[in-house]
Amino acid sequence: MGKKGILVDMHYCTGCHACEIACKQENGFGVGNWGIRINEIITEKPNSDRVHFDYLPYFTLQCNLCAERIASGEDTKPSCVKHCGTACMQYGEIEDLAKEMAAKPRAILYSPL
Amino acid sequence: MRMEYDRIVNTTTWSAGPGCHGGCGAKLYVKDGRVVKVEGDENHPWNFGRGCSRLLAMTQYMYHPERILWPLKRVGPRGDGNFARISWDEAYDLIEENFNKIKENYGAKAVIFIQGTGRDIGGPMSLVAYNYGSPNWSQLGLGGQACYGPRLGAMSCIQGDTSVADCSQFFEKRFDDPRYRLPNYIVVWGQDPTRGCPDGFYGNWIIDCMKRGSKLIVVDPRQNFLTSRAEHHLQLRPGTDGALALGMLGAIIENGWYNKEFVEKWCLGFEELAERAREYPLDRVASITWVPKEQILAAAKAYALASPGSAIQWGLPIDQAPDGVIVAQAINDLWAITGNIDVPGGNVIARNAYHVSAYPFDNYQLADMYGDDFVEQVVQKRIGSDEYGWLRKWRCYIQPDVAVRQMLTQNPYPIKATWIQTANPVANAADMRLHYEALRAMDFNVVIDLFHNPTTMSVADVILPAATFAERTGFRAWFQPVQIISPAVNVGECRNDWEIAMDMAQRFNPELKKRYPNGIKDYMDWRLEPTGMTYADLQARGGWKWGDEEGSAWVPYKRYERGVLRADGKPGFRTPSGKVELKSSQNAEWGATGVTRVDPLPYYQEPFESEMSTPDLFKKYPLIMVTGRRSAVFFHSEHRNIPWLRECDPHPDVEIHPSVARDLKLENGEWVWIENERGRIRRKVKINAGIHPKTVSVLHGWWLPETEGRAPNLFSAWDVNCNVLVPTGAQSRTGYGGNAYKTTLVRLVKMHDGSPAAPPVSVWGRG
Ligand code: SF4
Ligand code: SF4
16 A cells, blocks of 8 residues: 545635544644644735635644544545545545646645655 | 544534534434534535534534533622523523513513524524514514525515525435536625535535536625635625626626526516616716726626526625615526526525425414414514514514614513523624613513523523534424434533423413424424424434425426416416516515505615715725624634634634725734724734725624623623624615625724733633
């Protein structure tokens, strides 16, 4: 088995916070501790009145890709991926995800360790 | 982390807990009689396994150390926060005794029954009201009754039925159903569905459609995630939606982009509408709305030429625009003349499966339950029905702006007590102080809730603890599917809202015991009868059922051709003429039963306060405060006390454009005063280039549960809640719609030395 990771399609993350709370519940994290955190990035485009909003989920040192959840057979997906409001996250082998990534205009691929 | 559990309970969300209008399939993991984890149900076609932040934080909500676990009665003066534990029987006795005394002295109509938003308690609460004998069922504090009611009423008049954007929600197979087609465009008008699930609509369905190829047109004064991804964004002046809709109608008609076949065959009043729309040429509309003419034209063209098969998903600001019903009418006309009614990917007619509803909401259904005479009496006595004919004809609520004044003046008849069920009006009502004073003037207030809040602290005489959805039996029938709510556990002595309502209703009317000897169990099975199934049957088949009987009135599409919409079985719409009434005879007729006259055609009305309507006020208060932006982690005034959620959105902020920050020398994160003639509040500055420079944006419902709850502080509600600044009495001509929630004029004032320090924000601490 190859290395696992999570692919995030940045075009669709709305910043709904579901992944953050899913992770806290899954891992019993208290206030101040996160496995995943959302960043809001507001870009004022030059020569345009249109402002661009991006939400970027990023993973912390605490994220182990829900190792126990997956290993125990309880689920095939990490908790954040399952509950993502827009299903903009995918879990899998990084080689497979990298292929998917090529077809997406803007995406990030995360893999710990 | 591996979570130990003994069993999983599959259920449906609705109300207390996530707080919302519900519908999601949820899985509750139970260990030793305690819910230890909550997840979305991956097999449920509503949400496909997803769960929002508020659902996923349920364990913190249910087992919060400050949750009210047993009935309480006030000891000591109101506002001191001293309550003593009592038993359920004692609490019920106390309520019965006080309400009966009021009935003897003043008549049953002296009690007002108050619910919050579209939650499961609305209807069952009317059981208490009507069996006690009061006609006054209300959403007190909701200025202009401006929440979905105006849109529903407008649609009822114009097309005889409610429509919603077609995101395949009427089919169990959803996007895979061969009958379904994706909307070409979705016009998201005055709503941010990424931040919640309004009006029985799961917000992320919009994203699901976008991912499959639907394009967006967004109408919103604010730029955000959706506007960034929209083909067209019309950044309009708050409250001018009516002018914009009329401008779009005019452009579509003038250029011949409407659906001639549908208009000729199925619409009435097209010529009159066209004539009215000619009064709104795009130059005029552009100057009213701030939206450049070319942008309006381009958006109207894109929508109309991609129709039939494009949808409008609209929001609460339509109701809250001046004369909300009329604005809703204009937008309804847009999807009508483009042929989008009840076509795949359009605005699909939203009948409840099997015509089951959790409770009766309109006069016809009520007559079924209580008889015609009773309904006639209720209609005559309902507060506001003299002034507003619509109040007699549409829905069962009283007019809230009239009601709050009656509570203070005791005219035309006395009001002496309230029953407030999961509503929190002191932190949610427009003009909070007026409502606070009105509730303080009552002899007796019953409050049913889950936590102490500004309402329990300031006005409650008896408090009954309500259960969350995870602790209760119930069902949900809102469009599709019919779903049941199954209890997983008990928490303290908390009781199901429905059970509380049934218990008290049976005390006031012992006859009801004969009708429902087993209480809500019988009530539910009676309501569910048309499905051919009982609560237990539905539970046994997994908990939900989409109605999909071929040819039935609840299955799309083009039902007006099939003769299933009207009582007489003829083809057409459920309107007096059987046509879509662009010029609405019913709207005018309903209005004519009261003292106010209602125009049967849409028109534009300037906001209550604005540069145009109150120029002097505008000079002093030059910013338009738009309230009601949603946070993904809060539902109205709830969840500020839930650590995981509060951490995501910790401060009561005010979002301002960078140019406003520059002008006023404000920095990100500093506290600022927001003021107008009604008072002032404090907010933390958040600079956001998406906010229009002439507006500021604030979340409503704020109070700080971590601060002193006793009067006068009341959890800092006076300090941070924007409703201190929002007026009442700005309701529209139908009594439905209006108020200035989106258009209150304010100014920002920088704090100087000596200004109070920032309020503490520490509830989520380190625990
Ligand atoms: S994969 Fe698991 S541990 Fe990592 S962020 Fe998602 S929920 Fe948290
Ligand atoms: S759940 Fe999904 S959409 Fe929501 S914030 Fe997380 S990654 Fe973004």
